Amino acid sequence: MNAQVKTFSTEGDYKIADISLADWGRKEIDIAEHEMPGLMSIRRKHAADAPLRGVRVTGSLHMTIQTAVLIETLKDIGADVRWASCNIFSTQDHAAAAIAATGTPVFAWKGETLEEYWDCTLDALSFPDGQGGFLGPQLVVDDGGDVTLLIHKGHELEQGDESWVNSASGSHEEQVIKNLLKRVARERPGYWTKVVADWKGVSEETTTGVHRLYQLADAGKLLVPAINVNDSVTKSKFDNLYGCRESLADGLKRALDVMLAGKVAVVCGYGDVGKGSAASLRAYGARVIVTEIDPICALQAAMEGYEVKTVEDTLGEADIYVTTTGNKDIIRVEHMTAMKDQAIVCNIGHFDNEIQVDALKALPGVEIVNIKPQVDKFVLPNGNAMFLLAEGRLVNLGCATGHPSFVMSNSFSNQTLAQIDLWAKKDEYDRKVYILPKKLDEEVARLHLEKIGVKLTKLTKEQADYIGVPVEGPFKPEHYRY
């Protein structure tokens, strides 16, 4: 393990890379606070009433500077927080150090193994009960659904269903999870049942994680109320779109310093992440080709002047491939072996299985040369080189620092409001997936306007009546698409 560990000690409780980075992390947190007016405003508003006073909150979300501001916001409004990252490469070690230095338990460093990663997730779930045992969280902040998965699978096992943990695994990671659950079963019998008893809700912010929640809810298996933060407008149309517009190129640049102008770039998927990615690459002077399965998104891409065709039709022509889909097997081995020499392949969608990394590594005759952390050159059997960034994981977080603070302030304000809402309505909500009311969505936007000098127009009463909305909003019907 490449980390510094102080587990469950009185001096702190963390697994991080280097506590000496705390000062630097703190300086950057200070800067970020000025860029995150939504979170800071929530802190000010709720400092006194502390709506999460004493609530145990586990977070599983990229341990970055921005997340540090989120963590400290949750703490400022009363929560007892433990944190892990949700990605083995996304931690900013100085951010983790700064949080650890304040005494908040954090378990995350850049470059974890999968075993370490899931151990950290368990650490974040394990609140010492003061008697040598562990309590679980009352609320969960999730990104991608790993904590939710772990609890659900652990609970399922304790309910007597051993089929999954004993089934064959489709990936190494799946086996790691199963092994962990078996170990917990041995070491902490009945633990997950106790966790679920206390658990009151989860807020989730990714398309993929939300999709899993709806699947659980539809199957009647969801164990707690959930809030779909991803589909707040101020999340999906901001973080996914404007965040990626800034962070994709950042990842590419820090990884390879490559000239984007004149290159042919293929963006797989034209959802919000794809839209932001394509816009960014075009702005740099790349010629962007889009691939899509959905005719509506495909037509949108065409209306913006992008060529829309299949990955197969771009092989030999394109220099850069970016997956943005949330689906799997988008860039396959047969694609990668047919690409132009020096092609660059990366993922800004969700899991690393958007690219068939394992299969490529296993291909006979492939040679892998590590250029620097998160940048690997694959020399293919035909002699061509291909660069894979962040091992197929999120390129913006693996090769750069993720989305910038301002846009994350929107996402994390939604997360925070969702946590407050889940706790306040813990006795009302069903085991369903909720969306934050539009009024709150508009409020999140409003909190970010002043920082960038926006001056809103105010409806007169007569105008508001004419279009049938309250003067103070909400202004749009639920189905409005922005």
Place this chain on the structure above:
Amino acid sequence: MNAQVKTFSTEGDYKIADISLADWGRKEIDIAEHEMPGLMSIRRKHAADAPLRGVRVTGSLHMTIQTAVLIETLKDIGADVRWASCNIFSTQDHAAAAIAATGTPVFAWKGETLEEYWDCTLDALSFPDGQGGFLGPQLVVDDGGDVTLLIHKGHELEQGDESWVNSASGSHEEQVIKNLLKRVARERPGYWTKVVADWKGVSEETTTGVHRLYQLADAGKLLVPAINVNDSVTKSKFDNLYGCRESLADGLKRALDVMLAGKVAVVCGYGDVGKGSAASLRAYGARVIVTEIDPICALQAAMEGYEVKTVEDTLGEADIYVTTTGNKDIIRVEHMTAMKDQAIVCNIGHFDNEIQVDALKALPGVEIVNIKPQVDKFVLPNGNAMFLLAEGRLVNLGCATGHPSFVMSNSFSNQTLAQIDLWAKKDEYDRKVYILPKKLDEEVARLHLEKIGVKLTKLTKEQADYIGVPVEGPFKPEHYRY
């Protein structure tokens, strides 16, 4: 009346400007058919089964070349059609002539008075019953809701509620409608009751018209099932956005040949119409300022680099004002009298009351110089000039020819599918507002891809299962925003 009239004769039944324009209109309809693959595909698919066979359909929708292709599509699938425009300036006279020449009743010319306009609407509603009387439509294609309004108000009157027709009118147009209803009451007693008895549904395609439908439905006053075509993705995110991106500048150019580069343009409202308008103006090199009431839309504008402030704060700085809101009193008299000399003011939102035209005309000391049709120079009391386009009505339709065919093919394919759906389900649907199923929305997009060379990627079964959608779609949850 500046029109040629052949009313209820065996040779035809129309009020149009000039039947000799029919050949030209037909040539342009031929061109448009190649740009409207969605409509042409529906024609081919339903030519044989004719799902609207014999159904009386009244249309109230800008009588343009594109609408001519819609009308002939409805006829090809069996309908008995009568048509009026929904705007006094939007008719393309050669389009109307070409339709009239085929024997389809049409009542529309460019430059109607308000009295003529509403008479035309009534004409479009009046299907001769062969015995000197009139039947109403079984289906209505509406744009802005004027036909729906007229039937509802007529029906209300015949139900004995005379309060509205006898109330004071807020505008000249309101009085025209009341006068018409009183006349119909005299000339065709019980007419509206008979119309309502046969009426099976309405499809509506504007934000404003749809809003009225929801209000009627919420109040329990909606008389028929309605389909909200506006909120099909392939309508609101295409026609409103990409249509305006093309037609706003077209209107400005044909009106005034003005250089847009270097100008300061204020776009009031940043919904889909505003987004398209702002994008277009910026692309020409104008510096665009956005005004907004909704913090989410305002933040979107800011994320695209637009300055967001109030109309008041732009006076003296801006050269061009475009309203896109669907609300009223956006550009007020006190704004117009404080604008920079030579300012240009126009509306691409909905009604002409977005700009206080009447109040400006009534202002003492204002002189109006007509430059050419739809272009007026107002010499203000302070000596400055201001140009008003299309008298405050839709500038793209008044000063140019509206949206181009390809994007209208999307909107009108939705309209046609909605008409088919309303008729097919006339015995199932309640008096509510429906939205077309996503499957049909995706189908409309799909029909337009081949024309522009888009090649879709196809999900494997495994991929489809992974994200939990059918291989053939629909691909997105209902709340997805595109």
Place this chain on the structure above:
Amino acid sequence: MNAQVKTFSTEGDYKIADISLADWGRKEIDIAEHEMPGLMSIRRKHAADAPLRGVRVTGSLHMTIQTAVLIETLKDIGADVRWASCNIFSTQDHAAAAIAATGTPVFAWKGETLEEYWDCTLDALSFPDGQGGFLGPQLVVDDGGDVTLLIHKGHELEQGDESWVNSASGSHEEQVIKNLLKRVARERPGYWTKVVADWKGVSEETTTGVHRLYQLADAGKLLVPAINVNDSVTKSKFDNLYGCRESLADGLKRALDVMLAGKVAVVCGYGDVGKGSAASLRAYGARVIVTEIDPICALQAAMEGYEVKTVEDTLGEADIYVTTTGNKDIIRVEHMTAMKDQAIVCNIGHFDNEIQVDALKALPGVEIVNIKPQVDKFVLPNGNAMFLLAEGRLVNLGCATGHPSFVMSNSFSNQTLAQIDLWAKKDEYDRKVYILPKKLDEEVARLHLEKIGVKLTKLTKEQADYIGVPVEGPFKPEHYRY
């Protein structure tokens, strides 16, 4: 002849379409004056000293509203002006009427035949001497070099060289010119010699016309000093670039109302005109392909993300072709017969020979359907349709109204300053091609800044010394490219 003629009468001296359009033209001239601050400023500055007092000036330049402001500027500073258009389709008839109505001789209407066109050019050259004969101009404002060509060829003939007028003609237009020269030789013996004796200079504003002047000068055949207005920065980098960025789409829209989003457009040539054209089409959502011969310009196009390939490689893929080259045979018959059905072909470069129009018309099996003025549908032998705009002449002037006033104010300010300069230095200048000094170029820009609210920064003396320029400019070395 489709024109109203009052030749050499006391009431006026013109050949125009319709004098009753004068009022409308005047209203638009008034509007244009507010958009042409450069010209208006020159008027104010030189109204008193009238540097062209009594100087006979012939103009051959598109007779538009903007040109009307140029003409009246020349008159205000003293000149005796006669004018013809330089393109058979580019005249705005209301502009010509307004000028005619003031008593300034003008010979231009939209839709001249080539014979009429060259007769008009001769008319513009023929200043009555008060004794039944004609004097020539002392200065010429040229656009494309037709007046310069006519005088040079006439003079050559009178010098005894009959080889050209008796040679076989490569085009119909060439023969028209020869016929005209033979007629003048009969009717006005010695006329060109007399014209040349009085002629003091020409200013020319097109790339092509300037190229001809350099060729004449290099061959030692240039008869007068010439000023290359085209290569003023405020001309070539403004009119060519920003003008076309606005007027190309305008021409396409007025011609065919075509949706540009989603279309594939080929821009032949990536000089300033091509750069403006490509930018405009892309902004509308078209996918633009560029063709180039020059590797530098090709690399520029690639750096902006355009695909660069040959016309041949786009056939069957592209919807729109725009020539911008100043060269000939860019779009050839073999191209046009292999295009996608419904392709649109137009030219915004220079002469109509960029497209092989004559050869296409002569192709067996081609059918031509006129849709409306300047829009023809060619039904090709393979059954596909192709739309040709403005018969291959400048699409922005033939199908729309040319560049907007503001950008033309830059070009025409250069023209006016060139005329003043030519006259002032008529005794100094050699028979060479001159460029306006950078100081004047900067002055032209400066005259246009206030109108659009630009506020310049002023160098301190210390800063100016540091970079070695005067505080007031000029600021750049001659080779600077902007």
Place this chain on the structure above:
Amino acid sequence: MNAQVKTFSTEGDYKIADISLADWGRKEIDIAEHEMPGLMSIRRKHAADAPLRGVRVTGSLHMTIQTAVLIETLKDIGADVRWASCNIFSTQDHAAAAIAATGTPVFAWKGETLEEYWDCTLDALSFPDGQGGFLGPQLVVDDGGDVTLLIHKGHELEQGDESWVNSASGSHEEQVIKNLLKRVARERPGYWTKVVADWKGVSEETTTGVHRLYQLADAGKLLVPAINVNDSVTKSKFDNLYGCRESLADGLKRALDVMLAGKVAVVCGYGDVGKGSAASLRAYGARVIVTEIDPICALQAAMEGYEVKTVEDTLGEADIYVTTTGNKDIIRVEHMTAMKDQAIVCNIGHFDNEIQVDALKALPGVEIVNIKPQVDKFVLPNGNAMFLLAEGRLVNLGCATGHPSFVMSNSFSNQTLAQIDLWAKKDEYDRKVYILPKKLDEEVARLHLEKIGVKLTKLTKEQADYIGVPVEGPFKPEHYRY
């Protein structure tokens, strides 16, 4: 000194940060070679004839990966090379290590003091003569003119003019240079005279350095022929424009991870560097304000929709300031103390004196907090924070890795061709500033087309004759601006 030194030993001759970085540097050089087709093509073409065989070449140019490819190209065509960086922050230490590891003398590391910097420059100038003494270079590759300055000032001193070295210094750096010259005078009497005797030429690639050369030439003081590489089109219109378009944001992101969307950014200067900078910031969604002294450039900015005003008028409104001018005192102390809290200030123009860094540091009450290397927070007397990047030196090189390889291949191909040309014509050229012939400029572009898939159109003989150029080019007149 924070460097590893092996001076004048048999094992090598270098001052670099860490020779163990050589492997990593070599891997990145390998990648860069694929992105620098121009340089690689020159290598292949001249490998056999080695036109610089045995020629001593001193380079003073940012010691980056791209420069490593340049150095190895010069070596491959025969040169004996010594190298220093031209900026204290711009060295990539792994690039320097890789070059050092091959035995090529290199003197550069990231974070030199000014004393170290000028010592390194002298090292790069000092070719051991094998007898304990030193020879100077025969050719110089310069960037910013520091080597040229040093030789000229040294020579001046040896000619007996001691006025400059004994004068008061306007900056610390000036004094460092004087001290160095005095030391050389003591240690190596007559050295500069010997250097000048052998020196045959210099090629220079920056606007500022070229400006100095013209000043020297105008004053009759230039000691050798010089080639202005900056004004090759493939340099100034590529590196300055497209390079900055990619590397400015890269620098900002790596420094501060700041969200650019929604920010107000002031770009001081709208030359090529400013154009690239403004385009990049706008593409990210920043609202860009431009400041300019030149009315032509100001009008260009306005035509692109940028607001143009003075720095003074942006204080309190703008978040980011970027200087691009090559002039000094652009951002002054009085500006910085009046900026919005959290403002970011950086320079991508030339010298650090574009921003009054020294004066700000000297301001009473200012506190400086170093965030990380090249990122400093200034806490101003009013309590606001301001971030200064790279201490006011080039932000793209100080905070990121400079321009990407592909665009530098253009610039460095020009450098290489200039070096070859200077040597080949060393007996023909005068002590003047030359520009590479357009034919070579076009050739540089041509060498880069294939890599990015560009397919050129080829003129027919007839077309070439029509426009009066050779079929193979050059295609444009010298004054053409691209």
